[in-house]
Amino acid sequence: MKVVVLAGGVGGAKLADGIARILPPEDVTIIVNTGDDFEHLGLTICPDLDTVMYRLAGMANDETGWGRAGESWRTIDAVAALGGPDWFRLGDLDLATHLVRTNKLRAGESLTAVTQHLCQKLGIQVSVLPMSDQPAPTKIQSNDTIHPFQTWFVQEKWQPPVTKVVLPEDVRATRSVIRAFETADLVLIAPSNPFVSIDPIFNVYPIAALLEDLPQAVIAVSPIVGGQAVKGPAAKMMQELDLPHTSRAVAEYYGERIDGFVYDVQDAGSCDNLEVETRCLDTMMVTEADRVRLAQEVMQFAEEMLSN
Amino acid sequence: MKVVVLAGGVGGAKLADGIARILPPEDVTIIVNTGDDFEHLGLTICPDLDTVMYRLAGMANDETGWGRAGESWRTIDAVAALGGPDWFRLGDLDLATHLVRTNKLRAGESLTAVTQHLCQKLGIQVSVLPMSDQPAPTKIQSNDTIHPFQTWFVQEKWQPPVTKVVLPEDVRATRSVIRAFETADLVLIAPSNPFVSIDPIFNVYPIAALLEDLPQAVIAVSPIVGGQAVKGPAAKMMQELDLPHTSRAVAEYYGERIDGFVYDVQDAGSCDNLEVETRCLDTMMVTEADRVRLAQEVMQFAEEMLSN
Numbered sequence: 001m002k003v004v005v006l007a008g009g010v011g012g013a014k015l016a017d018g019i020a021r022i023l024p025p026e027d028v029t030i031i032v033n034t035g036d037d038f039e040h041l042g043l044t045i046c047p048d049l050d051t052v053m054y055r056l057a058g059m060a061n062d063e064t065g066w067g068r069a070g071e072s073w074r075t076i077d078a079v080a081a082l083g084g085p086d087w088f089r090l091g092d093l094d095l096a097t098h099l100v101r102t103n104k105l106r107a108g109e110s111l112t113a114v115t116q117h118l119c120q121k122l123g124i125q126v127s128v129l130p131m132s133d134q135p136a137p138t139k140i141q142s143n144d145t146i147h148p149f150q151t152w153f154v155q156e157k158w159q160p161p162v163t164k165v166v167l168p169e170d171v172r173a174t175r176s177v178i179r180a181f182e183t184a185d186l187v188l189i190a191p192s193n194p195f196v197s198i199d200p201i202f203n204v205y206p207i208a209a210l211l212e213d214l215p216q217a218v219i220a221v222s223p224i225v226g227g228q229a230v231k232g233p234a235a236k237m238m239q240e241l242d243l244p245h246t247s248r249a250v251a252e253y254y255g256e257r258i259d260g261f262v263y264d265v266q267d268a269g270s271c272d273n274l275e276v277e278t279r280c281l282d283t284m285m286v287t288e289a290d291r292v293r294l295a296q297e298v299m300q301f302a303e304e305m306l307s308n
Numbered sequence: 309m310k311v312v313v314l315a316g317g318v319g320g321a322k323l324a325d326g327i328a329r330i331l332p333p334e335d336v337t338i339i340v341n342t343g344d345d346f347e348h349l350g351l352t353i354c355p356d357l358d359t360v361m362y363r364l365a366g367m368a369n370d371e372t373g374w375g376r377a378g379e380s381w382r383t384i385d386a387v388a389a390l391g392g393p394d395w396f397r398l399g400d401l402d403l404a405t406h407l408v409r410t411n412k413l414r415a416g417e418s419l420t421a422v423t424q425h426l427c428q429k430l431g432i433q434v435s436v437l438p439m440s441d442q443p444a445p446t447k448i449q450s451n452d453t454i455h456p457f458q459t460w461f462v463q464e465k466w467q468p469p470v471t472k473v474v475l476p477e478d479v480r481a482t483r484s485v486i487r488a489f490e491t492a493d494l495v496l497i498a499p500s501n502p503f504v505s506i507d508p509i510f511n512v513y514p515i516a517a518l519l520e521d522l523p524q525a526v527i528a529v530s531p532i533v534g535g536q537a538v539k540g541p542a543a544k545m546m547q548e549l550d551l552p553h554t555s556r557a558v559a560e561y562y563g564e565r566i567d568g569f570v571y572d573v574q575d576a577g578s579c580d581n582l583e584v585e586t587r588c589l590d591t592m593m594v595t596e597a598d599r600v601r602l603a604q605e606v607m608q609f610a611e612e613m614l615s616n
Contacts, residue, residue, distance in 0.1 A: 042350060042410040074380055078404030082429045084411065092400050096386030102350040103392065121390045 001027065001302070004184040004216075008033045008197020009048045010065035010231050011223055012190035013055035014285040016126075018295030019188065020056055021288075025125035029180040030056075033192070034111070034130045035138035035167070035200030038150045040088055041079070043098040044105055047150075048197065049115055049130060050097055057122035065231060068093040087155045112174050129180065131201045132171050138200050139166040149196065158233040162240045165195045167203040181210040186302045189220035191283060193234045194253055195241070202257070211257060217305050219260035221283060221298065222247040226266040230284065247271055251278070260305050262298055277305055309335065309610070312492040312524075316341045316505020317356045318373035318539050319531055320498035321363035322593040324434075326603030327496065328364055329596075333433035337488040338364075341500070342419070342438045343446030343475070343508030346458045348396055349387070351406040352413055355458075356505065357423055357438060358405055365430035373539060376401040395463045420482050437488065439509045440479050446508050447474040457504070466541040470548045473503045475511040489518040494610045497528035499591060501542045502561055503549070510565070519565060525613050527568035529591060529606065530555040534574040538592070555579055559586070568613050570606055585613055 003023060005016045007030055016030045030052055037046045047066065054060040054068055061067045071091035080086035090098065097118065104114045110133045119128050140152040142160035152160060181187070192198055202208045211218055224247045229235040235245040243249045247263035248271050254261070263271050264283040271278045279301040285291045311331060313324045315338050324338045338360055345354045355374065362368040362376055369375045379399035388394035398406065405426065412422045418441040427436050448460040450468035460468060489495070500506055510516045519526060532555045537543040543553040551557045555571035556579050562569070571579050572591040579586045587609040593599045 041407045042414055043407075072380075072382055072400075074400040075383060075403045075407070078401045079407055082404055082408045082426060084404065084408035092380075092382040093386045095383045095403070096390055096392065099349045099351075099383070099387055100390045100392040106350050118390060 001185045001299075001306075002183055003028055003186045003188060003299075004180050005030045005188045005190055006033075006192075006198055006201050007031070007048070007052055007190040008192030009036070009051045011285075012048070012192040012197060013052040013060070014291050015188065015190040015221060015295065015298070016052055017055045017288075018285070018291035018293075019299075020126045021292050022295050022299065025127075028126040029184070030126060030128045031131055031177055031180065031201060032128060033197045033200050034132060035136055035196065036149050036153070037135065038137065038148060040150070041084065041090070042102070043090075043095075044102045045088070045090075045098050046101065046111070046130070049128070050094065052128055053097075053115075053118060053122055053124060056119075056124045056126065056128065059122070067091050088150060110174070112176055127176075127180070129174065129176050131173065131177060131204045131207070133174050134171050136168050136171040136200060136204065138168075138196055140196075141166050153196075153233075158236065162195075162233075162237050165199065167200055171204045173204045173207055177204070177207070178210065181207065181214060181216075184214075184216045185306065187211065187216050187218045188298065188302075189218065189254070189258065191221040191223040191230065193223060193229070193232055193237070194250055195234070195237050208257075217260060217302060218258045219262060219298065219302055219305070220251070220254050220258045221294075222250045222261065222263040222267075224250055224267075225264040225283060248274070251276065260301060262301065277301075309493045309607075309614075310491055311336055311494045311496060311607075312488050313338045313496045313498055314341075314500075314506055314509050315339070315356065315360055315498040316500030317344070317359045319593075320356070320500035320505060321360040321368070322599050323496065323498040323529060323603065323606075324360055325363045325596075326593070326599035326601075327607075328434045329600050330603050330607065333435075336434040337492070338434060338436045339439055339485055339488065339509060340436060341505045341508050342440060343444055343504065344457050344461070345443065346445065346456060348458070349392065349398070350410070351398075351403075352410045353396070353398075353406050354409065354419070354438070357436070358402065360436055361405075361423075361426060361430055361432060364427075364432045364434065364436065367430070375399050396458060418482070420484055435484075435488070437482065437484050439481065439485060439512045439515070441482050442479050444476050444479040444508060444512065446476075446504055448504075449474050461504075461541075466544065470503075470541075470545050473507065473545075475508055479512045481512045481515055485512070485515070486518065489515065489522060489524075492522075492524045493614065495519065495524050495526045496606065496610075497526065497562070497566065499529040499531040499538065501531060501537070501540055501545070502558055503542070503545055516565075525568060525610060526566045527570060527606065527610055527613070528559070528562050528566045529602075530558045530569065530571040530575075532558055532575075533572040533591060556582070559584065568609060570609065585609075
């Protein structure tokens with residue numbers, strides 16, 4: 001079964017890793033949100049791509065969920081001493097990724113090609129694709145202020161209330177992304193933030209239309225557990241956007257885009273009578289074994305759905 | 309006495325530091341070669357400016373002569389692991405300088421302004437000026453091949469023989485540089501490589517004309533000691549350019565540009581009957597005390613010259 005995983009950062013990376021550990025690599029494509037990407041200190045930084053790559057390469061920092069294990073901070077501390085910005089904490093090891101990526105982008109390579117290069121060097125065998133090769137910056141409107149995403153997310157610690165998520169117009173998918181959708185049997189929406197991780201992917205033309213038109217099953221895994229986001233601002237955003245901060249509301253938000261929905265055992269009984277098939281699973285992924293188990297159970301759900 | 313020091317890298321930085329330690333900071337301007345500057349890994353790297361700044365800030369690496377003391381190499385090793393170039397060894401601390409500089413240049417600041425900012429943050433009180441705000445890349449012709457400077461100097465370890473040093477046309481000095489020359493009583497040419505550290509400064513319009521027209525004394529300190537360069541390719545280049553690799557040949561190379569010449573005690577007697585005034589001194593600068601002593605002795609020579 002050929003699987004496409006739509007992923008944002010930490011949660012998406014974890015499910016992607018589980019899937020990558022149980023399926024043949026040629027059957028797995030991870031399509032990653034690049035709406036968080038930004039230029040900082042002269043570098044092109046792609047936080048979600050890096051989180052996914054580091055996780056798949058087994059070099060993720062398990063404490064933070066982002067960045068590399070065994071990280072150090074000599075350069076960014078020296079940047080601060082020189083009066084440079086240090087609100088975005090670039091680790092010494094992580095910096096290497098940004099330097100190599102930026103250098104290759106400046107030389108004219110596409111983000112898709114650069115990501116492929118980095119994955120190859122990191123020993124990643126599944127296909128990891130940025131959702132687009134064009135810049136596609138997500139912005140956060142908070143009342144009268146429009147924040148660049150990382151300003152809101154990191155510098156402001158996602159505290160300014162979200163009035164609207166502003167996605168760019170006219171962003172196009174790459175051929176690789178379109179081909180992945182066209183050949184997929186199953187699309188998994190990872191437990192990532194629906195508004196700032198997954199919507200930016202749907203916003204890339206023609207991804208939403210492909211999902212609608214093509215016959216694959218689409219299964220989303222809820223990022224909300226017990227009314228809270230496992231990590232990050234998803235639940236807070238739901239409240240600010242006048243949605244209940246529940247798994248059920250996530251399923252309803254995805255609406256006709258999905259055919260199946262996975263939600264956590266902590267919310268057992270909360271997703272009855274939805275218009276999609278549902279499966280109640282332990283979705284918490286703390287260890288590698290958790291990631292593998294959840295991936296197996298999600299795949300079993302998918303196989304049952306597809307055989308009906 | 310207002311002093312301008314023309315400096316390249318290691319030797320120039322050492323004499324500049326000696327001068328900075330004995331004169332009031334408002335009387336000292338260091339004009340630094342930027343012909344070695346290059347874009348690498350998406351960063352604007354200014355090796356001679358950095359060598360001078362780190363030395364003046366008391367954070368120079370005494371073992372290498374370049375870079376920062378207590379340096380580490382985590383990022384560049386990770387760059388190599390990702391297939392990026394590591395022939396130019398960027399240290400973790402040093403990287404901060406390149407990141408802050410590149411970021412400010414991209415934001416539209418001049419190299420002069422960025423250097424002033426960095427010096428302020430590093431606690432440097434004398435004025436450090438790049439010779440120009442324009443890129444002014446030195447190239448090295450070796451038979452039929454023209455090498456970018458750092459390719460020849462670092463990647464090729466200055467081994468390809470030098471047929472010609474190729475300097476760019478139409479590079480202009482900044483107002484700050486011109487004003488420094490116009491108000492100087494003394495110009496010191498530091499013991500830097502005449503061909504690739506000092507000639508690039510003379511090549512910046514109208515520096516050569518200013519030196520010729522203005523009444524200041526110009527004193528050069530020889531970078532050659534006992535027929536060898538203290539550091540770097542100066543002696544090798546002299547041979548390849550069909551010059552004797554001697555202090556005397558350095559004085560003759562500078563010719564009418566200089567009024568006084570300082571050479572090392574190891575070469576005592578070798579610079580008699582030159583058309584400029586000479587002073588034989590111990591020019592080796594291993595310790596801070598050496599730098600101060602040589603600066604004092606050079607200044608004494610200058611005062612004697614100027615009082616005649």
